[in-house]
Amino acid sequence: MLQQTPVARVLPVHQAWLDRWPSPAALAAEASGEAVRAWGRLGYPRRALRLHAAAVAIVADHGGVVPDSYDALRALPGVGDYTAAAVAAFAYRQRQVVLDTNVRRVLGRAVSGVEFPPRSVTKAERAVAEELLPADPPTAATWSVAVMELGALVCTADRPRCPTCPVVDRCAWHTAGRPAYDGPPRPVQTYAGTDRQCRGRLLAVLRDAPGSVPKSRLDAAWDIADQRERCLASLVADGLVVATGSGRYSLP
Template identity: 60%
Template sequence: MPADPEPLWVEVNAWYLRHGRDLPWRTPTASAWEVLVSEIMLQQTPVARVEPVWREWLERWPTPAHLAAVSPGDVVRAWGRLGYPRRALRLREAAVAITAEHGGEVPRTEAELLTLPGIGVYTAAAVVCFAHGERTVVIDTNVRRVLARAVGGVALPAPSLDRADRERATAQVPADRADAAVWNVAVMELGALVCTARAPRCGDCPIEHRCAWVAAGRPVYEGPAHRGQAWAGTDRQCRGTLLTVLRETPDPVSDADLRRAWTRDEQQRLRCLDSLVADGLVEPLADGRFALPSGS
């Protein structure tokens, strides 16, 4: 009988050790706080945009206590153009909780991490694995895509995380903690650099020879539509434009200033301004002007 093939992780880990990017939050000396900050910033944001902001943040706020001590407006301003600025507020809220409830140390278990504001299942698993070296299952979009192709034989996974994704990912994690830590970052890196959504470079993939999707002739995706993220003219663009006006001045701004910044649709501007206030990203003042949040 032919010998059982090696697990996927053997070839993927070997590829990663040769080709993985040298990122500061992946170094052995990176603290759990540095890893946590990177994971929040990297959500739906490319590495190239994150790295310079990450470096600036860690220089200003090297520990949770440093970040917890500043105002919400400071963190929104420092977040810059990373997008989804509510992440900045949630990160600060997590820092406050870590400082007050965990002695300033990032928790070591997924259960404890999940009690922090803004920390979901993926982030908790990633921090436990990458910062503390624990064996766990880390599933992001890249992991789902690689395993959907290599194991499931389909071009793309379902639009949202489902049972099949979890089962495939869980089955592939090596038993050894050190191997598991490498695998979790390696399979993400493979999806980011090689097994990409639109133009996979199968010839550069270390597991092309055993990929179920390649073996099936690379069939096109026929599942539910994956919605792209539009930008021009959307509420996201409007909110970002209004927030940029507030970030770029140290003083409160008038409604007229915000109206000049967004001239496409006045009702949209008012709706987006209301949503920014509701999200805690903008603070309306008694004199009718607006500012970044100053409260605790």
């Protein structure tokens, strides 16, 4: 849920989710559409589908227990490099290089002296993170969560709280006078009128309906017919929507 979504927005959904599905087996026993519905408006609903698929895989391949090896975690749907490392480190106290946007920003500033890290993870970043990671596994795990929290709470993207930072005296960026970011501009992420917005509107209709809906309900949710049809087809292809016959649609 936290992949590209602010913590504050995740918290209530996360709590309700665990109340309803306290184990991978509980989630795996549900229809995937229920996961999409419970996902609500967190965004990127394919994550809900992947989380459900991960629960199914955990039951099928790991006896219902979230695996503890990086490789097994990494093989689960929706679990990439960051999430596999984070679960192995935070849940199982392993020594893993956890490189999320917070850690990258902290190391970028403290070590490299730049306000923001590169667009994508570089080998140099990974080398710096590995170099700093303590050798002892549980100590490394604590280090990882600490650096991440430092980025989330103190070394924030905007308005960093340098006066309260425990490593301000050793921060290359602060020492250099907090120079402004001068790298390439980040591409603007348009949204209004995109397929993304159209898909979101269509899925919202199905999420808020108890069962299936006639296609006329979807037609009413987006004006541009060809875009609407393309998006509906892509939602079906993604497994987020199913055609139930007689021109009706529902969550899977």
